[in-house]
Amino acid sequence: MAYWQWGDPRSAHVVLCVHGLTRQGRDFDALARALLERAEGAIRIVCPDVAGRGRSDWLRDPLAYQLPTYARDMLALLAQLQAEQAIDTLDHVGTSMGGLIGIALAGQKELPLPVPVRRLVLNDVGPALEPAALQRIGRYVGQGGRYASLAEGAAALRELSSGFGPHSTEQWLTLSAPMLVPAGARTPDGTAKVATDAVDGAAGPFLLHYDPAIAEPFRAVTAEGVAQAEAAMWSLYDAITAPTLLVRGAESDLLSPATAQAMTRRRPCAWLVEFAGVGHAPTLVAPDQRSAVVSFLLG
Numbered sequence: 700m701a702y703w704q705w706g707d708p709r710s711a712h713v714v715l716c717v718h719g720l721t722r723q724g725r726d727f728d729a730l731a732r733a734l735l736e737r738a739e740g741a742i743r744i745v746c747p748d749v750a751g752r753g754r755s756d757w758l759r760d761p762l763a764y765q766l767p768t769y770a771r772d773m774l775a776l777l778a779q780l781q782a783e784q785a786i787d788t789l790d791h792v793g794t795s796m797g798g799l800i801g802i803a804l805a806g807q808k809e810l811p812l813p814v815p816v817r818r819l820v821l822n823d824v825g826p827a828l829e830p831a832a833l834q835r836i837g838r839y840v841g842q843g844g845r846y847a848s849l850a851e852g853a854a855a856l857r858e859l860s861s862g863f864g865p866h867s868t869e870q871w872l873t874l875s876a877p878m879l880v881p882a883g884a885r886t887p888d889g890t891a892k893v894a895t896d897a898v899d900g901a902a903g904p905f906l907l908h909y910d911p912a913i914a915e916p917f918r919a920v921t922a923e924g925v926a927q928a929e930a931a932m933w934s935l936y937d938a939i940t941a942p943t944l945l946v947r948g949a950e951s952d953l954l955s956p957a958t959a960q961a962m963t964r965r966r967p968c969a970w971l972v973e974f975a976g977v978g979h980a981p982t983l984v985a986p987d988q989r990s991a992v993v994s995f996l997l998g
């Protein structure tokens with residue numbers, strides 16, 4: 700599993716930032732810079748590419764692309780970080796799927812974390828997910844096309860990601876470039892990797908930088924399975940003791956207002972902030988979004 704690291708590797712304060720279903724760790728570049736500025740560099744920010752995404756390896760068994768695998772991988776990563784430098788403060792920022800991973804880590808006291816999660820940020824996700832949004836995501840995940848140029852690929856991603864809210868052309872290209880990789884950069888089983896991310900001027904065509912097989916367990920979900928998972932996630936969420944910031948796009952189709960309000964009612968140390976003009980999910984690029992998270996973690 701590859702990860703991106705910002706700040707001081709000797710810092711005992713680690714912020715683990717975990718991305719959404721089809722994304723990768725570079726999504727947190729803007730947030731990492733803002734955290735570094737507030738902490739004056741005295742912080743270690745780690746942004747993994749979850750298995751099957753970005754520079755991380757693809758899994759041989761597609762059915763392993765599920766939450767238990769991802770949670771175990773994060774435990775292994777944290778154990779490695781702990782071996783390099785003892786951790787005394789651990790925060791978790793999770794967007795969508797990354798937030799579910801955060802719930803799994805923070806809601807199970809028996810897990811071998813270096814230290815308990817101190818503060819938890821859940822970006823547009825909760826224990827209950829709206830079925831219509833899951834169907835929408837299921838229609839495009841694993842269906843990435845072939846793009847003649849970086850600009851063409853970025854435009855296609857923009858159409859799929861309208862819920863991310865308004866971004867300048869420069870901001871969108873920055874978010875999109877790590878999501879695209881030159882065709883032929885990986886073998887069919889995902890073992891070959893490029894040394895650098897796609898950038899302007901790189902030769903096309905480009906493909907999306909994730910294993911299409913991540914869609915297999917997603918599409919295999921049944922209504923009964925969703926109900927069981929929801930009950931399990933509420934149980935984990937209720938067991939969390941860390942102060943929690945719930946970030947929601949006001950137009951989100953994945954996290955309903957009712958679920959968001961239930962999350963704040965069920966836990967007195969959970970707060971909700973919503974951003975107008977944004978759906979699923981806020982990218983934490985806009986200054987007001989970054990500021991909310993930075994102030995919660997370091998204010």
